[in-house]
Amino acid sequence: MRPDFLDRFSRLDSPVHRLPAAVKLAATILTIIVTVTLPISLWGYFLGTAVMLVFVCSISRIPWSFMIKRLLLLEPLALGIAIMALLQPGGLAIFTGIVIKSTISLFTVLLLSNTTPFDQILRVLRRVGIPAILVTILALMYRYLFVLIDEGERLARARMSRTFSTNRVRRWHSLASLISQLFLRSTERAERIYAAMTARGWK
Amino acid sequence: MKGKTVTFSAERVRSNVCLARLLILGYIHAVFLSPRNGEPLCAFPNIRTMHIPDGFLDTKTATATAVLSVVGLGSSLRYASRHLPPRRIPLIGLAAAFIFVAQMINFPVASGTSGHLLGATLAAVLLGPAAAVLVMSTVVIVQALLFADGGILALGANVFNIAIVGPLCGYGIYRLIHTIFRGDFGRLVSVGVASWFSTIVAAIFCAGELAWSGTVAWNAVFPAMAGIHMVTGLFEASITMIVIASITRARPELLNDNIPSATGRERTTGFVLAAILLIGVLLLVTPHASELPDGLEKVASTLGFEHRAIPNQGVPAPMADHVVSGTGSTTIAVLLAGLVGAIAVLALSSLLARILLPRANASPPQNSGERT
Numbered sequence: 001m002r003p004d005f006l007d008r009f010s011r012l013d014s015p016v017h018r019l020p021a022a023v024k025l026a027a028t029i030l031t032i033i034v035t036v037t038l039p040i041s042l043w044g045y046f047l048g049t050a051v052m053l054v055f056v057c058s059i060s061r062i063p064w065s066f067m068i069k070r071l072l073l074l075e076p077l078a079l080g081i082a083i084m085a086l087l088q089p090g091g092l093a094i095f096t097g098i099v100i101k102s103t104i105s106l107f108t109v110l111l112l113s114n115t116t117p118f119d120q121i122l123r124v125l126r127r128v129g130i131p132a133i134l135v136t137i138l139a140l141m142y143r144y145l146f147v148l149i150d151e152g153e154r155l156a157r158a159r160m161s162r163t164f165s166t167n168r169v170r171r172w173h174s175l176a177s178l179i180s181q182l183f184l185r186s187t188e189r190a191e192r193i194y195a196a197m198t199a200r201g202w203k
Numbered sequence: 204m205k206g207k208t209v210t211f212s213a214e215r216v217r218s219n220v221c222l223a224r225l226l227i228l229g230y231i232h233a234v235f236l237s238p239r240n241g242e243p244l245c246a247f248p249n250i251r252t253m254h255i256p257d258g259f260l261d262t263k264t265a266t267a268t269a270v271l272s273v274v275g276l277g278s279s280l281r282y283a284s285r286h287l288p289p290r291r292i293p294l295i296g297l298a299a300a301f302i303f304v305a306q307m308i309n310f311p312v313a314s315g316t317s318g319h320l321l322g323a324t325l326a327a328v329l330l331g332p333a334a335a336v337l338v339m340s341t342v343v344i345v346q347a348l349l350f351a352d353g354g355i356l357a358l359g360a361n362v363f364n365i366a367i368v369g370p371l372c373g374y375g376i377y378r379l380i381h382t383i384f385r386g387d388f389g390r391l392v393s394v395g396v397a398s399w400f401s402t403i404v405a406a407i408f409c410a411g412e413l414a415w416s417g418t419v420a421w422n423a424v425f426p427a428m429a430g431i432h433m434v435t436g437l438f439e440a441s442i443t444m445i446v447i448a449s450i451t452r453a454r455p456e457l458l459n460d461n462i463p464s465a466t467g468r469e470r471t472t473g474f475v476l477a478a479i480l481l482i483g484v485l486l487l488v489t490p491h492a493s494e495l496p497d498g499l500e501k502v503a504s505t506l507g508f509e510h511r512a513i514p515n516q517g518v519p520a521p522m523a524d525h526v527v528s529g530t531g532s533t534t535i536a537v538l539l540a541g542l543v544g545a546i547a548v549l550a551l552s553s554l555l556a557r558i559l560l561p562r563a564n565a566s567p568p569q570n571s572g573e574r575t
Contacts, residue, residue: 006349032355036258074351078256081413084223084427088420098418101258102354109257109351118349131280133292137341140296141303145345148297148304168311176445179305179320183329183446184454186301190294197293 005146009062009114016060016111021120022127028112032105040097046104053107060115070110071103078102118142144189152182223427253321253409254346254361257354261416267486268412269359271479272340275367278475279336287334295334299341302326306342310442318438323369323405324377324398325443329450329457332374333472339366360412363483364405371476373401387451388556390458391444395552396545398443399436403541406432411487421491429537433544440552448559491534 002008011017031049038045057067078099085094119139126135155178163174283295302322312318327335340362347353353361380393410428414421451458
């Protein structure tokens with residue numbers, strides 16, 4: 001697993017990537033707040049925002065195929081809830097409003113996460129006054145996520161190379177014991193990390 | 204006349220609910236594709252069912268849940284920085300990564316669908332409630348910021364449902380049942396029931412937020428969310444039980460450390476967290492449940508005519524029954540289903556616990572001899 005599998009394009013070089021992280025974070029949150037609070041009847045604003053986002057995306061050099069794939073992946077969830085909105089009086093208006101708003105918000109967050117490395121976002125969060133422990137935990141999680149995924153895939157490969165056929169019950173059992181093994185290994189790794197952190201003066 | 208209009212609206216509600224259920228099942232079939240043989244362990248982009256995207260909540264709901272989440276997260280952070288030993292801090296970070304990975308692992312379920320763990324109760328049982336709140340919040344925050352799974356403004360609501368209600372409810376039920384059923388067997392049973400319940404309760408809070416925002420009608424979203432998660436919860440319960448059973452076998456000391464009696468300071472954190480849950484219930488769930496007394500009042504008013512007639516006629520039952528079933532408050536139906544489900548889950552999880560625990564527990568000497 002690539003270390004940056006969550007935000008693959010966050011380390012490209014483009015005018016958007018070079019902007020300070022604080023500006024991008026603030027712009028993202030502002031865009032989402034305005035998008036969510038404005039009534040859908042102001043369609044000019046939504047059209048304008050969409051055009052602006054498309055423009056920002058094209059100068060940030062993130063591949064369009066990636067953005068579209070991510071959007072298509074996340075959209076069904078929004079649609080799933082939005083469809084339930086159809087079941088009430090005046091549902092169609094609510095439905096279109098929700099779908100447009102959530103799509104714009106999704107696109108904005110995807111742009112943020114793929115133009116800003118996560119450590120820069122964390123630095124901004126720390127400066128804004130988010131407690132140090134929470135930021136440390138977030139940073140540790142981001143750092144070790146792909147390590148754990150690799151470890152899990154190694155365990156799964158070892159299991160697969162030893163089973164020729166399996167049924168559902170056995171598969172559940174082996175996957176669940178894989179999860180428990182992963183937990184045991186991560187507690188051991190946490191001990192080692194703690195030792196390394198204290199050795200470097202963390203308290 | 205009156206009775207007729209009531210039954211008509213009830214029928215419409217019921218058909219709407221049926222439609223919603225069909226659509227949702229179809230959606231689940233479409234999104235959770237089956238893992239084929241030889242596919243990598245983590246089909247990475249694996250969508251979770253309970254994350255609310257942006258645009259679904261109005262300002263008041265988003266603000267209220269954000270305040271609740273900040274208070275809950277803050278008290279857990281305070282607890283972690285004052286009372287947890289410093290070597291637990293890296294463990295919380297790694298446990299968050301662990302839960303994230305565990306959520307990505309696909310389990311094959313019937314007919315080409317697959318499910319995955321939520322892990323709130325698992326985290327709470329393994330690490331304790333305060334640490335579990337931190338772990339799950341970290342997971343939700345990273346999912347929202349990096350993967351856009353769950354909105355930024357809806358982050359408060361998502362943290363509240365998944366990272367505060369889930370672990371706390373799970374832990375509370377786990378401790379409660381574990382005081383009744385002791386030992387390894389009791390732990391497994393209580394883990395099963397707790398993870399079933401916490402999944403459903405988190406889903407109900409999710410439904411409450413959506414309904415409070417006026418996005419979706421409570422009558423549609425509540426049965427849909429509660430119904431789906433009564434089934435998903437069974438999956439969650441069995442996976443959590445298998446994981447805990449396997450940890451019990453490998454490293455029993457990890458689980459035994461975890462039940463010390465609460466000291467005074469810990470109790471204040473506990474009270475704060477419990478208060479948050481209570482406020483959440485009052486704010487998000489009870490206003491909608493008031494449809495329930497409304498329905499009853501309606502029945503009472505229609506019955507008002509009959510009440511005078513009942514003693515004379517002597518056959519009140521069929522008529523009363525008819526009106527009640529006609530109004531058919533979905534809330535009552537779902538609550539009843541939940542009650543029946545709870546008993547069934549208790550039985551099922553004790554059965555599963557019996558299967559999962561090594562027979563050696565029952566009669567150690569002979570069996571351990573046979574095994575080798």
